[in-house]
Amino acid sequence: MKRIDVRAAVRSKYKGWVPECALRRLERLVHEDELNKMMELQEEVDGVSMGHRIMDYLGISCEIIGSERLPAPHERTLFVSNHPLGGVDGIIYCAMLGDIYEGRLKIPVNDVLMSVYQFGDIFLPVNKYGKQARSSIRQINEALASEDQVLTFASGMVSRTNNKGEVYDLDWQPSFIRMAKQSNRSVTPLFFEGENSPRFYKWARRRIKAGLKFPLELILLPDEMFRSKGKHFKIIVGEPMAPEELPLDHGAEYANKLRDSLYDFPERYR
Structure with a gap:
């Protein structure tokens, strides 16, 4: 089984000297031992099963509100979601929607989640540069052309706080x-x-x-996952929109308007 090795990852990216205390601190911060233990839950399982095993391991529960609005398995849809947790939300979607659609689900994610190979049947890599970028685009286009359901985090980044102190997605990409x-x-x-x-x-x-442009806070995401132990989450489903209802122009404005509407869902659909 491929293990998470923080020291090897650091040395592959940085050839200079790194203090031993810094390496130990980084190992604790990313929960290297716990992550490897979690990945040993069962080596050969599919992404849906792995999602449930991680949820069980962390004591996480989730409910779907408005499941009657979910498209039927034969109705091809593109789910668009906010991205408040930056990792655990993707795992929960994998388990919950994966159950409903019998594993016929694809989710483009970053390299961190792609490192958990058990999710390889559901997660698609998102890379922005070189040959990997072309490969990513091809895989996403193949998923969109298939009968699988597809989910995308429209901002492409984990939520931050806005100037009001509210946890909010950054601008949604109209793609x-x-x-x-x-x-x-x-x-x-x-x-x-x-x-x-x-x-x-x-x-x-x-x-x-x-x-600083480099998002240093992302190094905290593994720790944030373990801080979610015992929590209960909710997924609220909005009304599906037919492709002909989507605008041809002013895509960025429409995308952020749709983003804003999501934050009214708890009140609208309670």
Whole structure:
């Protein structure tokens, strides 16, 4: 089984000297031992089963509100969701929607989640550069052309706090509109109710204030996953929209308007 090795990962990216205390701190921060133990839950399982095993391991539960609005398995849709947790939300979607659609689900995710090979039948890699970028685009287009359901986190990044202190997605990328229209899929909005610890958002604010572009706070995401132990989450389903209802122009404006509407779901669909 492929194991998570923080030291090897650091040395592959940085050839200079790294203090031993820093390496030990990083190992604790990313929960290297716990992550490897979790990945040993069962080596050869599919993504849906692995999602449930991680939820069980962490004592996480989730309910879907408005499941009657979910498209039937034969109705091809593109789910669009906010991304409040940056990892656990993807795992929960994998388990919950994977159950409903019998594993016929594809979710583009970042390299961190792709490192858990048991999710390989559901997760698709998102890479922005070089040959890997072309491969990612091809795999996503193949998924959209298939009979599988597809879910995308429309902001492409984990939520941060806005100037009101609210946990909120960054700007949504309007590319989901083009993807839905070209593949003749409906768009079904999903609101994932949850948030990370205050520490995560504090790191993000400090990093932005310091003028650093690299999102240092992402190093906290493994720790945030373990901080979610015992929590109960909710997924709220909105009304599906046919592809012909989606605009041809002003995509960015429409995307953020749809994003904003998600945060009314808890009140609208309670």
